Amino acid sequence: MSKIGVFICHCGENISSTVDVVRVAEAAGELEGVAFSTDYKYMCSDPGQTMIKQAIKEKGLTGVVVGSCSPRMHEPTFRKACKEAGLNPFMCEMANLREHCSWVHDKSEATTQKAIDLVRTLVEKVKLNKPLFSIKVPVTKTALVIGGGIAGIQASLDIASAGHQVILVEKDPSIGGHMSQLSETFPTLDCSQCILTPRMVEVAQHPNIKLLTYAELEKLEGSIGSFKATIRKKAKSIDENLCNGCGTCTTKCPTKKIPSEFNTGLGMRTAIYVPFPQAVPNKPVIDKENCSYYQKGKCKVCEKVCPTGAIRFDQEDELVEIEVGAVVIATGFDIMQPSGFPEYGYGKYKDVITGLQFERLASASGPTLGEIRRPSDGKIPEKIVFVACAGSRDPAKGIPYCSKICCMYTAKHAMLYQHKVHHGKSYIFYMDIRAAGKNYEEFVRRAIVEDEVNYIRGRVSKIYEENGKLIVKGVDTLLSAKPVEIEADMVVLASAAVANPGAEELAQKMHVSYDSYSFFSEAHPKLKPVETNTAGIFLAGACQAPKDIPETVAQASGAASKVIILFSKDELSRDPLIAVVNRSPAPVFSTCVGCFLCASACPYQAIGEELITNRQGKVIKKVAKVNPGLCQGCGTCVAFCRSKSIDIQGYSNEQMCAEVVALLNND
């Protein structure tokens, strides 16, 4: 027999001015199973809470209903109070008499009646509440960071510095990512590598960070606190312990004409190579597709010249399994190849290049050692045209979204060009200048005013070659839409930032959702920007959407702090409002028939299998089982289960039914 206590709050006058709180308390007192009922000016105040605690103790209440403001406001407060009085906090419910009643209705009989109905409804619910206990999940305090760009580096360093183990996985031979390819960074124009490489070294030397380069995630199982990840370490064909990174092999390798990925094809590399001088780790790998030994079966020059005998042609991919408690995805972005835009002539004309290629041209470590020279003949371009939004904001042929970074780096490119080629002329075709960010607008202004970059608001319709010049045809929409033609020596396309080719596959491996552009989806666009909808997996950087460096670093630290918070406890404690599959005595064991349609409906892959065996260990039945670590308590499975075998604690079928019946039977 339940003994419910009902506490009606005046909320100063917020409720009492339109609701006859005294009558509500009286009416509640007459309800079956209500042992105590009262009203008070401020239930949330200290005396109010004390009143509740005393009643619980003195009357031995089995449940509490507080009729006051929205539970979204004070539910934690009153549940805490109950807990302190020795009552299970989940035996406390709130009737929303303020936001849903007194504030939205005028003073009247009907308003008071509604308040009574709401209270009665919650009383009937709380009668069926069961004591619940928050769920404990053990935490493996090792983080897996996928992607060694600035996002992954930042996240790893933060987590590691907090004293936790980090395993950083990078698919390329070196960490550094796109940032290591950049020349100078907006809005400060400090050299990208100068600020990045120290952090790369820090990663390599950090005692808490285990660096796995040339490796990729193969599989991810388990759930928050205890994931099991399988990593594929691709064969580098060298023994990293023996190799001392002297570089003899890379200089002696006869296959020298392979377009360098790092230099975006503007430079060449050898078959055994280190992507760039400051690479971390600074040890080479053999690119099997281009190595004449792997392709034709002879050469082995590197083996001959290697002083430490570190070359291993017979090396094979290795699969390593690791236990981690959290995952940070920091796989970054990719640049859309503008080949889908024949009118720009990219690929047809050597001197039409992408923004990333220009970064390499402008970079001191680049193929031209930082001199702006055009690919075709190495001449210094006198006139250069930059095309912003080359693919971005173009639903017809490109991508509908804004790539965000192009406005800034295009301004930077023009600036760098002007600084390096003083007599040169630079033009930027743009749609809008989006320079929202600290010191960003000022930066663009500088480009326009001090460096005299010519901004033309309009699109480019065609680029073609005519006697050695690139004719850029476009329109200037500000000059009464006049067509403009510029005879340029070089054209730079600010090609769109897109998701990495492998993004979808990776997302599916980890059961995190991704948007229609294959960027990873955050759990909530505003309030959970670094979480994914899968607990324990977090996002950092441009794998979630195009981002510049400051944003990326900030988000990476955000993701890291989420991981650190997660690791701050030995056990996870989660709200127990989750789904459970029922159990019943033999021979039924559970009314679940194992159709597992609930599993396909679950947004969190929280529903797995459980095999029920008899004493001899023979499987008698296969039923659904909810993983409490994954279940977020949405209850979709509950409404979906035909045999009502799965139910959700705190919003159980019995409770909801009782509420419906109570709410509609006020006579």
Added chain:
Amino acid sequence: MIELINKAKALLESNAVQVVIGYGKGTSNRTRAIFVTQSDDCDKLIFDSRCVQNLAVYLTKSEIKKLGKPAIVAPIPVLRSILELAVENQLTENDIVVLGITPESEIVDFDTFANIEAFLATHKIVIEEKYHEIIRLIKAMPVAERFAYWVKELEPCFKCYACRAACPLCYCTRCTVDDNQPQWISVPSHPLGNLEWHIMRAMHLAGRCTDCEACFNACPMGIPIHLLTKSMLQDVNDNFGSYGPSLEKQNTLSSYKPDDKESFIR
């Protein structure tokens, strides 16, 4: 049907299966389901136009499971049910031997469910025009009249649950109608109880029903309950495209498309 009988014999003799679920002679001119465990009894197996019961219903019944691994005589409706049961994890390919029977009453063996799906792709569920017509007529009635019509149609129902027992997809160990915590459905077979029961039944078959009409055939009062499932089958088709069981396609109600279309949500 000698071929069928021989196949059955062979299966039992080789002990590949322990029981053959098939059609046998029933009282008067009717046929009934028979469960042959001895190869000598295989001669009792028959198959002709009268064999309309959906034998798939027995695959999930514990009494039959006890008999051991079954082979089942499976005309198209049975095949559909088998496939849906497979989709719903109630059957694996090693659990049964399927003796498929084409509309031309040729016997086809299906060693994989995928083959069944491939075969059914060429034998899609078709709702007969007459049913479309009836449903159109009903929907044409004014809402109150329609309601009255159904209350009347459902009135004879005395909740014998033959429809449930005959449905291959009603294999739950405990049906919601038997759940009294809470009491989802008013117990007696009065108009409300009947209405609630049949709505629930139809909803639980939404996107699963394979239109075998076993429920209707089983109803002792001849209530046209199959109209409900047929209409929903059509709704599935109209709203989400293509109905019928499929191993690739997810179940209609346990899956979704972000751009599912509706016109009634404000």
Added chain:
Amino acid sequence: MTEFEPKIIAFVCNWCTYAGADLTGTSRIKYAQNVKIIRFPCTGRIDFMLLLKSFGEGADGIIVSGCHPNDCHYTSGNFHARRRWIMFRGLLDLLGIDVRRIQYSWVSAAEGAKWADIVNSTVNTIRELGPYTEYEKVAGYLEKEANQ
């Protein structure tokens, strides 16, 4: 005679519509008392049997409301709910259960005004439709038996 006051029950999700209704309150936007809210974690949790129960228990109208598509706190609960509603609505319509008595809506945590509007317009619709006597007759069957 006094005007008919419809009984309307609202099934809403905790994250969008319940919060939206809270905002209606904090913005002091007035609406009719007829609608009373039951709070669910998510529209995906709302069992069609509960809607049926509501009519059985004498509701004249029902509001079902949750997060806009793509806004679901649980990413896809409302998508599942939408499919269920589409099927359920079709069935009810075939059976002659008046679908005009069930108002489905998306009301976000920011749409306090929209909630008030949904409530008031639904109350008006149900007022025009009058009490759900057809269903009450069916539901009240037993009592009548007893009374005779």
Added chain:
Amino acid sequence: MKIGLYPGCSLTGSSREYNESLLAIAKEAGIELCQINDWNCCGATAAHNLNKELSLSLPARNLALAELEGMNELVVPCAACFNRLVMTQHELSEKNDLRKLISDKLQLPLKNEIKIYNVLQFLEKHIVPRLGQLVKNPMAFDVACYYGCLLVRPQNVMKSERFEDPMTMDVIMQKLGANAIDWPFKTECCGAGFSVSKIEIVGELSGKIVRNAVDHGAKAIVVACPMCHSNLDMRRPAIDKYLNMKMDIPVIYITQAIALAMGLTPHQAGIQRHFVPVNLPVNLPVNR
């Protein structure tokens, strides 16, 4: 095989040779093209800016008539007509009630399912597959294929992969033994809108096209649109005036090129109707 033909005004007037050559090559390939009986204006003029309903009704009537004649494929050689017809079909297929409305106004049934081809699509589907044995007189020289604007647009209907740099005509010309040059002016504006009112603008815009084609070594410009043709051919004086030099590069319809390649006489191809004399660096059969 019977395929419908919608000639539109140009093909019965300023670009008769386009019509003649099209019919000629169809005949060679054993394809019967039947003009829609009682066809009417496509509304390409100002109609679609002035009256939405009219702009849909005009093309719709032609489509309806074609359906009545039991045609399921319709060739529309004029790029402007094609644009109107295909746009109308697109819009009406998207808006069913609008289709009903128009159909009622016309008092004609309109299933709106007929396949509409522009000349290039038609050639690709019906002529090119038959070309093999029919090419007797290869057009072995450099040509500039000029598409203009309407042929490859609107993108949302044509769904063409490369509407900024189309290739279909180039491919056909290659099949005729020609070398279709890679040049940047394929889809530049010829100034059709000003064809009558502001000839000097046509001179400038078309002039650039002609010059670029010549600079890239083209011996002929191949077109598939009456407006393009009249601007590049009939407006040559204005062009020469703008470039202030005499340009003698001929402008021929792709259908004429095919006709000549098939060994038909220049007269059958109708090249005598051009303003700029058509001198091609290949031997053409003398007129009978």
